Amino acid sequence: xxxxxxxxxxxxxxxxxxxxxxxxxxxxxxxxxxxxxxxxxxxxxxxxxxxxxxxxxxxxxxxxx
Numbered sequence: 001x002x003x004x005x006x007x008x009x010x011x012x013x014x015x016x017x018x019x020x021x022x023x024x025x026x027x028x029x030x031x032x033x034x035x036x037x038x039x040x041x042x043x044x045x046x047x048x049x050x051x052x053x054x055x056x057x058x059x060x061x062x063x064x065x
Contacts (some may be wrong), residue, residue: 001002001021001025001028001030002030003030006022006030007021008023012041014064016059016060016062016063017059019062020054020059020062022036022042022047023054026039026047033047
């Protein structure tokens with residue numbers, strides 16, 4: 001995975017796959033948590049919830065209901 005595989009900056013439509021890509025990018029060291037939050041206008045709490053859901057349920061857990 002490279003930085004080019006991540007969603008583009010300013011993404012505002014968050015499908016589960018894109019959320020999972022951002023989580024993987026941070027975990028893989030492509031960008032820091034702070035950089036991801038700035039790049040995608042996310043709060044730390046929002047990113048943390050994506051991580052929790054991904055860890056518990058995989059990509060399907062990232063769907064909004």
